[in-house]
Amino acid sequence: MSVSRTIAAFCIIDDALQAMGHKDDPQAKTxxxxxxxxxxxAAMELGGKHNKALALAKDLNLFTHVPSPSRFNRRLHALYPLFLPLLHLLSQVWKNLHQAQAYALDxxxxxxxENIRVPRSRLFPHKVYRGFVPSKRVYFHGLKLHLLVDDGKFIHEVDLSPGSLHDLSSPLLLPLDLPEGAELYMDRGYESHLYAAFPSGKHLEDLLREAQGVVPMVIRRRNSRRYVPWLQYLAIVGRRVVETVGGMLHAMFPRRIHAVTQxxxxxxxxxxxxxHNLKLLTQEMA
Structure with a gap:
């Protein structure tokens, strides 16, 4: 474990919360x-196990007061509304350090x-969470993680949806705050012109191009009317970064993410x- 990386992450988070105007309760010890x-x-080094992170922080005297596991859990859940604003603020900091021209969505x-436990699942009991992974031809029960990353492997936008939602829901769930002229790499699941158009008669790819100035780079099927061989090669190469980020996140995940509530x-x-983002920021600022 890198103590210096943990201290750097604390400094970045503390400055970010001050910039967001967050104020702690006067009675809070931590x-x-x-x-x-x-x-x-816990997420960076210990597979998301909070109890181990609290014990390690006590052993290393990282903070003056380390709360009990139950108190920590209540405090963390109370801070849940700050996660996405914090991610957005870190994204703005990264954009000042790294000028990206290409983004990928997946x-x-x-x-x-496990699939055999689906009928007894209390965490996600409804059928809407039942999803399918076409590339692996397997079903799963849970959520879908929607990620927008840049060519520097930084995650700019994130959302979670039930497993049964189609991949095309990603551009509708995410703000897609991209610079004008940026290339957006996507796989075959985002080939929107094969599906129903919006009431205006335009497809999602066309709306992204006209309204936001984004250049969609989609891996297309061979029978697609918009299939261009040399563009397919560029789309395949450009999309590899999001697969790399997915692998980096998967390496940090435990075998199963343990939680009692959604x-x-x-x-x-x-x-x-x-x-993941704080790792990149600490490396960039080192």
Whole structure:
């Protein structure tokens, strides 16, 4: 474990919360920045296990006061509304350090349990969470993680949806705040002109190009009317970065993400995303 990386993450989070105008309760013994840092430490080094992160923080005397596991859990859930604004603020910091011209969009399955346990699942009990992974030809039960990353492997936007939602829901769920003229690489699941158009008669690819000035680079099927061989090669190469980011996140994930509530599951997933981004920021600022 890198103590210096943990301290750097704490400094970045503390400055970010101050910039967001967050103020702790006067009676709180542990600041919100320390609570979030402990969650990031668990995601970055310990597979998301909060109890181990708290014990490690006590052994290393990282903070003046380390809360009990139950108190930490309540504080972390209370800070849940800060996760996405914090991710957005870190994204703005990264854009000032790294000028990206290419972005990639993809979804990844997040199984909540084994398929044989689906009928007994209490965390996600409804059929809407039942999804299918075409590339592996397997079903899963849980959520889909929608990621927008740049060519520097930084995650700019993230969202979670039930597993049964189609990949085309990603451009509708995410803000897609991209610079004008940026290339957006996507796989075959985002080939929107094969599906129903919007009421205006235009497809999602055309709307992205006209309204936001984004250049969609989609891996297309061979029978597609928009199939161009040399563009396919560029789309395949450009999209590899999001697969790399997915592999980096998967390496941090435990075999199964343990959570008792749906909000707890989402909190842990967002902690892994923030941990990934903070790793890149600390490396860039070193």
């Amino acid at each position: 600041p919100a920045s320390a609570i979030l840092t402990l969650a990031i430490l 979804t990844f399955p997040l199984p909540a349990c 909000e707890g599951f989402v909190v842990k997933v967002l902690s892994f995303v923030l941990a």
